[in-house]
Amino acid sequence: MDEAHKLNTWEGYVDWRNRPAVRGRHGGTLAATFVLVVEVLENLAFLANASNLVLYLSKFMHFSPSSSANIVTNFMGTAFLLALLGGFLADAFLTTYYIYLISASIEFMSTFLLPMSVVASRELVETVSVNFPFKGTLSVVIQRQAINDLTMRQTCAPANRINCFDLVSFIDGTGTNLMPYRMMSGPTVEKHGLLVLTIQARVTSLKPPACFSASTSISCEQVDGRKAMVLFAGLYLVALGVGGIKGSLPPHGAEQFDEKTLQGRKQRSTFFNYYVFCLSCGALIAVTLVVWVEDNKGWQWGFGVSTAAILLSIPIFLIGSPVYRTKVPIGSPITTIFKVLAAAAYNTYRFRNSSNSAIGMDTSRTSDTTETRDQGEGCNTKRMELCHTPEESIRFLNRAVKSKTANPMLECTAEQVEEVKIVLRLLPIFVSTIMLNCCLAQLSTFSVQQASTMNTDLGSLKVPPASLPVFPVIFIMVLAPIYNHAIIPFARRVTKSEMGITQLQRIGTGLALSVVAMAVAALVETKRKRVAADSGLVNSTEPLPITFLWIALQYLFLGSADVFTLAGMMEFFFTEAPKSMRSLATSLSWASLAMGYYLSSVLVSLINTITGRYGDTPWLFGSNLNKYHLERFYWLMCVLSGLNMLHYLFWANRYKYSSTRKSLSQPNS
Structure with a gap:
């Protein structure tokens, strides 16, 4: 009975109720499909805010172009870096299922702070009071407000006051103001509810005074003080939610496939390709529809779309609960890493002058068999490849395993040592991808600002500069299915291998494309500045007589680099990492993005x-x-x-995939 039960369940996996996951019921393509749909909505919500943020900061908050670029890169870098926290918590304490739900809730709640920076930024210039009696002595005083903004004067005309802002006060019989609120009239009140009112009651204007200048030589007052503090609080709460989602959602989808079968491994590879495709679907909606709404209807409506998208993603994710399987957390992977490093250093120091200094697995493999059996998860048939560490591979860590140690807290198994070695092998590849993501950071900063100085007319259509990322997004959406259904099958037939194109080859292709993209960007900027000088518009805010489509060239190359690299990184880190660290390892893909954004900010400051x-x-x-x-x-x-x-080629040529290491260890087992 027990043997039959084991055959019908997924070992090491549970369902959303923490019961053993059942084969045929949990996991598979259907479960992964829910994850892909959720990712469309989540990325829509994130990029809807991020894509136009640099222009919002420069035009409305009056930051300089370089300061706006740094703020955006720091915000996005923090969001991606916090994916490590989400991955760590999923591996150590909670499952990817619950980390996603917690993170999505945080992002949903924090998006309310961003509309407040717009709603609360209008200044009172006139007041009209109307009393509405309630039961007892309580009444409500509604003070209509017009807006000190030239672009909104007609909207706030007396005949159309429904679009203006209200100051609501609850007045008791003595005239005491019990509870002041700011709220927005019309249907937005119903959407945001009391949460918005509560926040607005405690938040003053986040915008500096309006500034209208036709010349770039006039400086505007930059937002500062408490106004800036609330703005950044809202941004970084969003970053916390986004980080948790990025750290849990990709590994949650990849967990749904059986890696022990060829079909399962192929399906998992397909999942990562379509994960990038779904990222692009959400980005396409964000940089077209939502950016248009922000530019034409107001920032509060764009932020509202983001809030609605992340809210909708939660019930869709929950619908898939009956078919999900999630890996059982087995403790902190960080603890294991530091334990092995500390044990290796301790044993090296303690026994460096001892006659018994020959410690390590490579000198006592026979005697280690009994020891590892006593230490719990030792050498067994299923994990034998982890018990025979190649002698040439980071031999210093072998010293963490010895027969007798003076400190029981530093006792390590051969398996733990090998897991740490795997992580250390991944780090050079991780570091090599940071520069690529530094290049990608330019998509949301200087490239958008370049386009805002150019002619953005496309026939009769005027394209918002923040919608420029539509070009790489569309290209990714076209290339991802072609790569999965045409390029990979062809490569498999040619190479007669399971992967066709290895993950490291895929990452390397993206790195090469990033070099070309930066060269193209430099040539395009040279041309743009020449046009500005020839037209006498260097000191003018008028659009230059050059089409923004020139900027699209660098977007296409960087978009191509992204489709090769991001999916390759996620699959590489998930596949190569120990099972106990897969969520954390997959988060390295997002941490690489974070480091790239931070590096961009550092380079700008350093160069200046x-x-x-x-x-x-x-x-x-x-x-x-x-x-x-x-x-x-x-x-x-x-x-x-x-x-x-x-630098990447040096490490990639020396890397051995886990499947290769396992096959090499089998003859010695």
């Missing part, structure tokens, strides 16, 4: 410091993009990307 000290003016300083030396920055990025490519 160095060029300002040894030149006339910093390359990337001021409010006039036409006076920047952005083309030099792009050429520098091109050179750094080329050097990074060489």
